[in-house]
Amino acid sequence: MRSILNSLYQRLYSHFGPQDWWPADSPFEVIIGAILTQNTNWLNVERAINNLRENKSLSFSRLSKLPLKKLASLIRPAGYYNIKAKRLKDFLIFLSQSYRANLKKMSKEATYPLREKLLSVKGIGPETADSILLYALNKKTFVVDAYTKRILSRHGLIKQDATYDQVQNLFMRNLKNNVKLFNEYHALLVRLGKEYCLKSKPKCKLCPLG
């Protein structure tokens, strides 16, 4: 499995090149995007984030002051806007109460206990927590998403019903424990998934993995 996962990475990197993730201007913006992109097309998330940017609300203080209804209207293009507005607010409350609204302070905490705390925030599940840890805070954790599972199961590397933790452990046990590698690998899997491994195209003949 180790050699399979490493050669898979090499092939993806050779084919697509570096992905330069996460597409955002700041760690704070990464976190906003991680919550907004839950089960949602990234293009719609960008619209929502641009609305926040134009409203100068991409900071803790501005976002905290934004009324819930106003926030919901700004992020409307991202879908599930009422729930996501609450989730953003809940995260801000968590950040304020646990880390004095300071991301640097949050990033000083060890990865595992921090992950547990993030998971205790309503609206933050395993993928969102790991995205925050890896892409906003540069912590060593592997992000698993629908594409990751679909790609691996279609290539017979995991069972279709493998759990999040099983898939994550598969990568983390077999890869060199390296933030840059985890960052690039997940981004490459998403890139491959978007272009060649859609749910609606179960038999893709063009997959560069063959």
Place this chain on the structure above:
DNA sequence: TGCCAGGCCGGGT
């Protein structure tokens, strides 16, 4: 034009 997108929660078995 229906299906899908970088999930997660809560209630029911």
Place this chain on the structure above:
DNA sequence: ACCCGGCATGGC
């Protein structure tokens, strides 16, 4: 411990 409906916009 699983299973499933709900949440919602915009692109193709």
